[in-house]
Amino acid sequence: MTTTSERLHRSNDAVEDPILEVKNASVTFDDGETYVLDDVTFSIERNEILGVVGESGSGKSMLASALLDAIPAPGHLSGEVLYHPDQHTTVDILEFTDDELMEYRWADVSMVFQGAMSSFNPTMKVGAHFQDTLKAHNESVPDGMEFAREILSDLYLDPERVLDSYPHELSGGMQQRALIALSLLLEPEVLVMDEPTAALDLLMQRSILLLLEDIKEKYDVTMVFITHDLPLVASLADRMAVMYAFELIEAGPRDRIIGESAHPYTRALLNSTPNIDAPLEEMQPIPGKSPAPVNVPTGCSYADRCPLATETCTRDAPSFDQVEDEHTVACHHWQQAREEIALSFAGGDEAGRSTGGERR
Amino acid sequence: MSRARDTADAETDAEPLIAAEDVEVHFEKEQGILELFDDPDVVKAVDGISVAIEENDVLALVGESGCGKTTLGKTIIGLQQPTGGAIKYRGRDIWETKAGNTDLSFKDVRSSLQIIHQDPGSSLNPNRRIVETLAEPIRLTHPDITAGERRERIHSLLERVGMTPAHDFASRYPHQLSGGEKQRVALARALLMNPDVILADEAISALDVSLRVEMMDLMLDLQSEFNTSFVFVSHDLSNARYFAEHGDGRVGVMYLGNLVEVGPPERLIADPQHPYTEVLRWATPNLSLDATEASDPPMRKIDIPDPVNPPSGCRFHTRCPEARETCTRLQPELEEFSDLEASSDRADSSRSHRVACFRSEPDHQYWESSAIED
Numbered sequence: 001m002t003t004t005s006e007r008l009h010r011s012n013d014a015v016e017d018p019i020l021e022v023k024n025a026s027v028t029f030d031d032g033e034t035y036v037l038d039d040v041t042f043s044i045e046r047n048e049i050l051g052v053v054g055e056s057g058s059g060k061s062m063l064a065s066a067l068l069d070a071i072p073a074p075g076h077l078s079g080e081v082l083y084h085p086d087q088h089t090t091v092d093i094l095e096f097t098d099d100e101l102m103e104y105r106w107a108d109v110s111m112v113f114q115g116a117m118s119s120f121n122p123t124m125k126v127g128a129h130f131q132d133t134l135k136a137h138n139e140s141v142p143d144g145m146e147f148a149r150e151i152l153s154d155l156y157l158d159p160e161r162v163l164d165s166y167p168h169e170l171s172g173g174m175q176q177r178a179l180i181a182l183s184l185l186l187e188p189e190v191l192v193m194d195e196p197t198a199a200l201d202l203l204m205q206r207s208i209l210l211l212l213e214d215i216k217e218k219y220d221v222t223m224v225f226i227t228h229d230l231p232l233v234a235s236l237a238d239r240m241a242v243m244y245a246f247e248l249i250e251a252g253p254r255d256r257i258i259g260e261s262a263h264p265y266t267r268a269l270l271n272s273t274p275n276i277d278a279p280l281e282e283m284q285p286i287p288g289k290s291p292a293p294v295n296v297p298t299g300c301s302y303a304d305r306c307p308l309a310t311e312t313c314t315r316d317a318p319s320f321d322q323v324e325d326e327h328t329v330a331c332h333h334w335q336q337a338r339e340e341i342a343l344s345f346a347g348g349d350e351a352g353r354s355t356g357g358e359r360r
Numbered sequence: 361m362s363r364a365r366d367t368a369d370a371e372t373d374a375e376p377l378i379a380a381e382d383v384e385v386h387f388e389k390e391q392g393i394l395e396l397f398d399d400p401d402v403v404k405a406v407d408g409i410s411v412a413i414e415e416n417d418v419l420a421l422v423g424e425s426g427c428g429k430t431t432l433g434k435t436i437i438g439l440q441q442p443t444g445g446a447i448k449y450r451g452r453d454i455w456e457t458k459a460g461n462t463d464l465s466f467k468d469v470r471s472s473l474q475i476i477h478q479d480p481g482s483s484l485n486p487n488r489r490i491v492e493t494l495a496e497p498i499r500l501t502h503p504d505i506t507a508g509e510r511r512e513r514i515h516s517l518l519e520r521v522g523m524t525p526a527h528d529f530a531s532r533y534p535h536q537l538s539g540g541e542k543q544r545v546a547l548a549r550a551l552l553m554n555p556d557v558i559l560a561d562e563a564i565s566a567l568d569v570s571l572r573v574e575m576m577d578l579m580l581d582l583q584s585e586f587n588t589s590f591v592f593v594s595h596d597l598s599n600a601r602y603f604a605e606h607g608d609g610r611v612g613v614m615y616l617g618n619l620v621e622v623g624p625p626e627r628l629i630a631d632p633q634h635p636y637t638e639v640l641r642w643a644t645p646n647l648s649l650d651a652t653e654a655s656d657p658p659m660r661k662i663d664i665p666d667p668v669n670p671p672s673g674c675r676f677h678t679r680c681p682e683a684r685e686t687c688t689r690l691q692p693e694l695e696e697f698s699d700l701e702a703s704s705d706r707a708d709s710s711r712s713h714r715v716a717c718f719r720s721e722p723d724h725q726y727w728e729s730s731a732i733e734d
Contacts (some may be wrong), residue, residue, distance in 0.1 A: 053567045056539070156662050173663065201424040201595035203643040206664045228568050231645030243668060258647055272570045274598040276629060276644045280605055285574035289538075347648045 007161035015326075017087060018043035019222050020067060021111070025079035027062045027071055034293045035312040036075070037062040044190070046084075049216060049223040051254070053230045053269075055290060059246035060226045064194040067224065068105050069093050083108065107137060110188040114195035116175035126178050127163030133185055144185060151181040154218065155211050171306040173204035177211070184215065190222045198227070211235045231273055234258050239326070241301070242266050245252030245291050250350060252327030259343075262323045262334035264306045267341040275345045283344065300332065308333045308340065367687030375451035376412035377556055378436055378473075383409050385431050389668065392519075401668045403435035405431040407617035408445070413557060413589050418609025420592040420600035420625070422640060426664055433559045433593045449473070472503055474550035478562035480542035484534040490518075490545055491530040495550050521548045521578060525617040540571045544578070551582060551687060559591045564599060568589050572599060597644040601625040613637050616667060617674040619694055623713035633697050633715040635659075635680045674717070677732070681720060686729040692716040 020043065029035035035223040036057045044050050054060040062071065071077045085108070095106060105111075113119050120129060127145075134144035149159035155177040162170065162178055170178065174195060183191055197205040213236060216223055227233050233240070234254060242263065250263040253299045261267050268286045275283070288305035300306070303313040310333070318330045333339060369678055377387065389401035406430040413419055413436065421429040425572045434440040435447055438454040441620040447454050449469050465664045477483040484493055494514045498505060501624035505513075511530075518526040521544040534542055543563060550558050559599050560579065564572045583590060590607060597611075604611045605623040613621040613636060621634040632638045659679040665671055671678045677687035694716040 063657045202597070202645075203595070203640065203657075206643040206645075207657060209656070230569060231647050234647060235645060265561070269570055270647060272573055273647065274569075274573060274576075274596070274602045275647050276598040276601065276641065277646060280602060283573050283602065285577065288569050343546070347435055351585070 005290070012354045015045045017046045017084075018082075018321060019046040020044040021080070021084070022066065023080040023082065023083040025063075025066050025077065025081065027059075027066060028078070029077050029293075032076075036293050037066065037077075039079075040190055040243075040246075040248050041086060042251060044224060044246055045239070047216075047220060047222055048238045049212075049236055051233035051240040052224060052226040052243060053228065053233060053240060054226075055228055057290060058098060058243045060243050061194050062246075064111065064192050064224070064226050067190075067192050069096070069101060069110055069111055071104070071112075081260070082165055094230060103137075103169065106133065106183075106188065107186045108188055108244075109190040109192060110183040110186070111192040112176075112179055112183045112196045113200050114141055116172065116179045117167065117199075119179055122128075122167055124166075126165055126167060126170070127164070129182055130163065130185060132149075133182065135287065139186065147187075148181060149186055151184050151215075151219075152178070154215060155181055156207060157181070163185045173200050173208070176200060177205075178203075180208070180212070180215075184219060184221070187219065188221060190224065193224045195228070195276030195357060196225070197232070198229075206235070212236065230269060231275065236355070242269070246293065247301060247330070249302070249331070250327075250329045252329075254325070260323075260327075260331040260338065261343075262327070262338055263331050264308055264333070264337040264341055265302045267343060268305075270353055271341075271344045277345060279344065284329040308336055312318075375448070377415050377417070377450065378413040379448040379451075380409060380411045380432075380436055380445070381448065383432070383435055383442045383447060385428070385435055385440060386443045399619065403667045404617045404670065405667070406435060409617075409619050410445075411436075411612065411619065411622070415416055415556070415589060416587050417585065417589040417706060418583070418592060418604050418607030419590070419612045420594065420604040420609065420666050421614055422594055422597050422600045422611060423594060423614035424640075424664060426667060427614045429593050429614045430561055433591050434475075436591055437475060437557055437559045437731065438469060439475065439559075439665055467501075467731070471553040471558040472495075473559075474553055474557070476550050476563040477547045479566055480546050481566075482538060483546055484542055485533050489531055489533055491533075491539075493545070494518075494552060495528075497549065499540055501553065509599035514548075515614040517548045517551060518545075520582075521545075521551075523548075540567055540575065543575060545565060547579065547582070551586065551588070553605070554586065555588055556578045557589045557591060559593070561593045562595070563592075565594065573602070576603050578717070579603070581593050583607055597640045601629055613640065616664070616670050618675060618716065620676065620717070621715045622694070623697075623715075625702070628653075629714055632714070634676075634717045635682050635719075636676050639679075658694070658723065661716075683732050684729045686718060686724075686726045687733060688732065690718070695720070 023035055023041050025040045028035055028036060038064060052060055052063060066077055083091050083093050089250060096104060096132045105249050130145060130148045131141055134141050152159040152162055157174060157177055163344050167175055180275050197208050225236060238258040240254050242249055244265050250261065250266050257266065260269060271284050272286050286305060293303055299314040299316055300318050303309040318332045320328045320330050321334060322328050323334065385406040387403045387405055401706055404557050421433060423429045431440060435442050452464050454469055457464045461692065469728045491514055495510050498513065499512050499635055513727060514530060515526040518529055522549055523529040523541060555710045566576045567575060579590060582588060592600065600611050610622055611625045612619050615636050621628060621637050626636060629641060632641055639657060642658055658679060658681050659680045665678055673689045673691055675711040677683040694714050697713045697715045697720050718724040
């Protein structure tokens with residue numbers, strides 16, 4: 001484990017002013033037999049939008065829960081989750097008492113879950129959820145509701161109508177936006193969203209993404225957007241992290257992950273995505289299956305699906321390599337991957353080179 | 361454009377496999393006792409749509425939630441009775457057949473029109489092994505087949521949809537399968553009946569992005585192998601494009617119960633004629649870097665209007681960036697959109713490009729009317 005920790009620290013160097021740092025976070029079930037998050041280290045920069053991408057069962061929801069120390073029992077979270085309210089203060093949220101943790105959740109870091117329908121209490125009006133949240137955190141209700149109305153109208157909702165409705169009286173897209181408003185009620189520093197748009201149609205997904213961008217600017221909030229939908233989050237994120245089989249395998253600025261990705265899995269994922277401009281013949285599914293949380297292979301966990309895998313890959317887990325500046329990848333053969341696995345969509349590689357590394 | 365169509369071309373006079381003729385599906389909202397004497401609220405889920413499906417055809421229906429695409433799909437395969445118009449299978453009205461008024465047996469119609477649901481988790485009985493789920497339809501339709509033959513058919517079909525070893529998968533329960541595997545079982549179940557048409561109702565939406573292409577490829581393989589037509593319902597234009605283009609079919613764009621544009625996928629996407637198609641195109645994520653940057657949507661409002669009280673005239677006028685005063689009064693018809701390139705194969709109806717927008721008519725009064733102020 002120690003060797004892993006040392007090498008993974010390198011993937012940290014990219015961020016100058018982190019608001020959250022996750023160090024060697026692992027989540028285990030069954031007394032350490034089953035890993036659903038395996039030694040993940042990364043940081044989130046203040047005021048960025050970080051997109052975390054992974055297939056179902058890659059551990060991405062566990063990562064989200066880890067940021068709030070909210071792993072469901074009997075799961076066990078180890079490692080460190082450091083929160084920096086400002087540049088000079090550091091607290092480890094895994095050391096928090098229950099009271100501190102309650103204060104931290106929602107007021108410092110809040111979360112939007114997948115499926116708004118199951119997040120609201122169906123027997124309570126939407127407005128009552130806002131009031132309850134304010135009361136639970138000892139905030140002034142009238143002031144808080146005033147703020148709630150402002151956020152709701154920023155999300156193109158009619159505040160009076162929404163607050164006075166039961167959840168089932170709103171459409172899925174309106175519920176999801178109301179939930180985002182609720183998560184912003186206590187002006188958190190960080191908003192963690194786990195598949196916030198998954199149950200919605202594409203048009204509403206894109207509209208919500210646009211609104212999130214405005215919200216981020218207006219309320220100065222750092223966002224972590226977790227999804228399986230790579231092209232969706234690509235339109236929003238500043239930086240992206242790719243997960244595979246409970247590990248982080250690649251991280252870097254958005255344009256580099258899309259245009260010049262270095263991990264064979266990321267490149268295969270990009271090529272497997274139905275894309276409106278890509279030539280149809282070149283969309284390829286990824287052969288094979290991702291490994292189960294038990295019996296994770298010893299070497300690189302992608303080795304048995306990877307076209308470039310060699311003996312080294314099945315023997316040694318790859319360390320994080322710096323591709324360029326802030327772009328890191330855990331692969332033995334990333335140079336070869338970029339040469340041999342072509343990206344099929346318009347603007348892969350070449351276009352990436354010209355705009356790569358630029359930040360918005 | 362290689363696959364299919366040759367049979368359809370040969371018998372252009374023949375009846376299409378399925379013909380929807382001016383189909384309407386209107387739902388009445390349930391009423392409380394106090395509203396007993398008021399007129400009921402009516403949702404026009406499908407409002408006057410005509411569409412035909414040939415053998416070995418693909419029709420991909422796209423649109424946002426609540427536009428009626430699933431209702432239209434279910435009407436096409438005879439699961440939803442239309443409140444107006446007619447739905448015909450090989451020239452005979454399906455609902456008349458059910459009433460026993462035609463020479464077809466409804467049992468045959470029913471088994472030749474199949475469905476794959478959106479959520480594979482809830483469309484399989486959790487208390488039954490896969491083999492039991494798949495044996496049921498055979499037992500019902502072919503009571504004289506022996507258990508051994510049944511098992512053989514099930515195993516060969518499971519192998520065909522890529523679930524090997526078949527005997528292992530056949531003895532599992534649904535919770536022991538992944539989402540993609542469950543959806544394969546649902547596909548196998550639909551195929552057991554050798555259907556003419558399968559409605560794939562958001563059949564790949566619940567799957568991971570990386571598995572969608574694989575599942576679509578499997579359905580397309582089976583389309584050419586078993587000569588099955590697909591009605592593919594999706595909210596994702598890029599999936600609809602992939603499926604319809606490979607299956608040599610059409611994409612139909614729906615908005616609030618109306619079909620607003622129908623055409624071959626590449627033309628519809630490269631050169632969308634309806635402003636709403638443009639909106640869907642905007643909403644479709646794109647990986648090329650210059651296009652990833654989210655631009656403002658080409659529409660004026662985010663939320664779809666209340667279907668109980670849809671806008672007058674063209675239903676899209678409340679959100680349409682191009683709407684003018686005419687659009688609030690008149691409803692455009694779905695008409696052949698003519699441009700020079702397309703004229704060559706005009707005769708083939710499946711290649712036609714139709715659109716319901718005044719903007720496709722250069723001399724319509726739309727162009728004279730004034731813009732709408734919000």
